[in-house]
Amino acid sequence: xxxxxxxxxxxxxxxxxxxxxxxxxxxxxxxxxxxxxxxxxxxxxxxxxxxxxxxxxxxxxxxxxxxxxxxxxxxxxxxxxxxxxxxxxxxxxxxxxxxxxxxxxxxxxxxxxxxxxxxxxxxxxxxxxxxxxxxxxxxxxxxxxxxxxxxxxxxxxxxxxxxxxxxxxxxxxxxxxxxxxxxxxxxxxxxxxxxxxxxxxxxxxxxxxxxxxxxxxxxxxxxxxxxxxxxxxxxxxxxxxxxxxxxxxxxxxxxxxxxxxxxxxxxxxxxxxxxxxxxxxxxxxxxxxxxxxxxxxxxxxxxxxxxxxxxxxxxxxxxxxxxxxx
Amino acid sequence: xxxxxxxxxxxxxxxxxxxxxxxxxxxxxxxxxxxxxxxxxxxxxxxxxxxxxxxxxxxxxxxxxxxxxxxxxxxxxxxxxxxxxxxxxxxxxxxxxxxxxxxxxxxxxxxxxxxxxxxxxxxxxxxxxxxxxxxxxxxxxxxxxxxxxxxxxxxxxxxxxxxxxxxxxxxxxxxxxxxxxxxxxxxxxxxxxxxxxxxxxxxxxxxxxxxxxxxxxxxxxxxxxxxxxxxxxxxxxxxxxxxxxxxxxxxxxxxxxxxxxxxxxxxxxxxxxxxxxxxxxxxxxxxxxxxxxxxxxxxxxxxxxxxxxxxxxxxxxxxxxx
Ligand SMILES: Cc1ncc(C[n+]2csc(CCOP(=O)(O)OP(=O)(O)O)c2C)c(N)n1
Ligand SMILES: [Mg+2]
Numbered sequence: 001x002x003x004x005x006x007x008x009x010x011x012x013x014x015x016x017x018x019x020x021x022x023x024x025x026x027x028x029x030x031x032x033x034x035x036x037x038x039x040x041x042x043x044x045x046x047x048x049x050x051x052x053x054x055x056x057x058x059x060x061x062x063x064x065x066x067x068x069x070x071x072x073x074x075x076x077x078x079x080x081x082x083x084x085x086x087x088x089x090x091x092x093x094x095x096x097x098x099x100x101x102x103x104x105x106x107x108x109x110x111x112x113x114x115x116x117x118x119x120x121x122x123x124x125x126x127x128x129x130x131x132x133x134x135x136x137x138x139x140x141x142x143x144x145x146x147x148x149x150x151x152x153x154x155x156x157x158x159x160x161x162x163x164x165x166x167x168x169x170x171x172x173x174x175x176x177x178x179x180x181x182x183x184x185x186x187x188x189x190x191x192x193x194x195x196x197x198x199x200x201x202x203x204x205x206x207x208x209x210x211x212x213x214x215x216x217x218x219x220x221x222x223x224x225x226x227x228x229x230x231x232x233x234x235x236x237x238x239x240x241x242x243x244x245x246x247x248x249x250x251x252x253x254x255x256x257x258x259x260x261x262x263x264x265x266x267x268x269x270x271x272x273x274x275x276x277x278x279x280x281x282x283x284x285x286x287x288x289x290x291x292x293x294x295x296x297x298x299x300x301x302x303x304x305x306x307x308x309x310x311x312x313x314x315x316x317x318x319x320x321x322x323x324x325x326x
Numbered sequence: 327x328x329x330x331x332x333x334x335x336x337x338x339x340x341x342x343x344x345x346x347x348x349x350x351x352x353x354x355x356x357x358x359x360x361x362x363x364x365x366x367x368x369x370x371x372x373x374x375x376x377x378x379x380x381x382x383x384x385x386x387x388x389x390x391x392x393x394x395x396x397x398x399x400x401x402x403x404x405x406x407x408x409x410x411x412x413x414x415x416x417x418x419x420x421x422x423x424x425x426x427x428x429x430x431x432x433x434x435x436x437x438x439x440x441x442x443x444x445x446x447x448x449x450x451x452x453x454x455x456x457x458x459x460x461x462x463x464x465x466x467x468x469x470x471x472x473x474x475x476x477x478x479x480x481x482x483x484x485x486x487x488x489x490x491x492x493x494x495x496x497x498x499x500x501x502x503x504x505x506x507x508x509x510x511x512x513x514x515x516x517x518x519x520x521x522x523x524x525x526x527x528x529x530x531x532x533x534x535x536x537x538x539x540x541x542x543x544x545x546x547x548x549x550x551x552x553x554x555x556x557x558x559x560x561x562x563x564x565x566x567x568x569x570x571x572x573x574x575x576x577x578x579x580x581x582x583x584x585x586x587x588x589x590x591x592x593x594x595x596x597x598x599x600x601x602x603x604x605x606x607x608x609x610x611x612x613x614x615x616x617x618x619x620x621x622x623x624x625x626x627x628x629x630x631x632x633x634x635x636x637x638x639x640x641x642x643x644x645x646x647x648x
Contacts, residue, residue: 023460040637051461051469054429057484057487057491058487059484059487059488061450061480061481062449062450062453062481062484062485062487063401063450063456063486063488064450065449065450065451065452065481066450066451066452066453066457066488067451068450068451069391069439069450069451069452069453069455069456069457069458069468070454070455070457070461071454072434072439072451072454072455072456073389073439073454073455073459074458074462075454075456075457075458075461075462078452092444092481093447093450093451094487096443096444096447097444097451101440101573102645102646102647102648103425103446103646104425104426104430104432104440105421105422105425105426105430105432105440105647105648106420106421106422106423106424106426107644108422108427108434108435108646109432109434109439110648111648112648119594144647154392160441165647165648166647168648212427226437258589264413302414304562
């Protein structure tokens with residue numbers, strides 16, 4: 001099969017959605033000639049023109065509201081927020097408007113929009129350009145939150161998000177943009193709300209999100225050499241969360257490590273750990289659930305400090321050894 | 327653009343709608359006092375001419391975005407008072423299945439994309455409605471109502487700029503009712519008029535007497551016509567007054583009785599009625615009959631609403647997602 005980078009996979013999903021459905025259009029800051037801050041929309045302006053690949057002024061609240069208004073009246077906008085950090089300027093429109101319109105209006109309206117945004121640290125962009133805020137949105141009924149970890153998932157999940165009739169926050173990871181993977185050419189959506197077992201194993205379950213998935217897979221490879229069979233699961237959608245798949249694996253292995261980049265306290269891993277602890281899998285646990293999350297600190301600039309602020313491959317290996325020893 | 331004055335039939339129609347809004351809100355006020363309406367409420371008594379004058383300039387398929395003070399907008403856009411009253415009583419068959427209430431009243435099929443509990447919350451959304459109209463090439467127009475207080479939110483700036491650069495078919499209608507809760511306009515902005523700000527966005531701005539439905543209608547017709555013709559957005563400020571407190575918790579310590587009385591003397595309904603009777607277009611008896619008709623319609627709405635079922639708690643989680 002063809003190999004694409006994660007960024008190319010996102011672009012291909014956008015291109016196919018634009019070609020397929022005239023209601024789909026893109027808007028965001030510098031997504032036209034510039035191609036987006038990370039080059040994701042490169043070339044789409046030439047292909048689809050400035051009406052459907054629409055550069056906006058730097059007005060995060062207004063362009064988010066703009067996507068909402070267009071969605072409510074029959075369009076399917078895909079909005080790019082240049083860095084996830086800047087979503088804070090659009091919180092009201094997302095949380096109080098997009099998420100609630102349908103419910104408040106008794107089901108008489110729908111808001112089929114996607115907000116794509118690059119998240120995460122590791123690029124030296126420091127505290128205001130490295131946020132991982134997905135848990136904020138996963139806390140809000142009415143929103144869906146998707147976080148792909150591979151090229152194939154990026155494409156399939158984005159196609160599904162664009163076809164979904166609800167507001168979807170689509171969290172891309174900056175460090176994943178250049179990673180490569182096989183991607184089917186056909187526009188095949190991957191259903192939202194379905195986790196994927198990325199590597200099967202019987203000894204320990206590692207539940208990882210976004211950029212932590214490739215790190216968990218690398219850790220699993222090293223641990224296999226020591227005879228530890230790690231099962232790596234990517235929830236892929238954080239809201240709705242496919243707890244069933246996670247619980248089934250926890251029940252099977254009896255050992256769980258949850259890995260995520262966002263600040264550990266109250267991050268998505270807290271919810272995942274709680275779902276498992278509340279479930280029947282609890283009786284099968286052979287060790288306490290371990291959460292590996294970001295340190296309780298803004299993301300620092302210095303390369304070594306930055307790396308120390310979020311879980312790395314070594315930390316995952318270490319955590320797995322710890323639960324295996326328990 | 328000069329616009330033709332409304333004909334007699336239109337004027338009588340506007341009087342009828344203003345009377346309906348007034349009767350609705352007076353009834354809602356009464357029901358609230360009796361504890362039959364839950365939560366809070368923002369009455370627009372005194373401001374009827376703005377909702378009616380603007381909506382009378384719209385087509386049935388045009389859109390509006392309303393505010394927390396939105397009962398008048400909703401009725402003026404053609405909502406059924408029965409379904410509105412059912413919503414106020416929290417009934418399953420109300421416009422929002424009892425999930426929205428007064429502050430989120432919406433009649434999506436009728437083009438009212440909703441009242442809003444967030445000051446200026448509708449302004450960014452209006453740009454998207456305008457963009458969608460422009461891209462679908464339907465020739466519709468979107469009106470975004472907002473208050474004087476909303477004009478000081480950042481969303482106002484972003485939305486007006488966006489609408490202006492893209493020449494969106496949006497009319498921004500500011501209901502300057504002199505206060506944002508307790509904050510008088512003159513203490514909240516340095517400029518004399520909200521419409522002075524239009525220049526900053528490169529769009530036309532106008533200020534009209536919001537107690538005169540004919541003046542509002544004329545200005546709105548011109549702005550709506552420009553938007554429909556591809557001429558872009560307008561900022562239309564209607565100077566008006568709310569007779570009642572901000573919401574149900576307001577003790578009105580920030581204004582005197584004299585001020586309220588002075589504005590009441592300019593009442594938009596009395597004014598149009600006087601004009602129509604003076605012109606001989608309506609007799610006093612006919613004008614009285616219109617008012618009685620409005621009250622009867624609201625009584626009927628209440629009877630309807632009272633007979634409607636409550637939502638079943640088993641349906642609590644419905645419609646969070648499509
Ligand atoms: C973002 C936000 N801030 C504050 C409030 C509380 N609040 C509700 S209405 C209001 C006054 C709004 O004034 P204005 O825009 O002039 O509208 P009016 O009430 O006069 O119709 C305030 C402060 C709110 N609902 N939303
Ligand atoms: Mg006001």
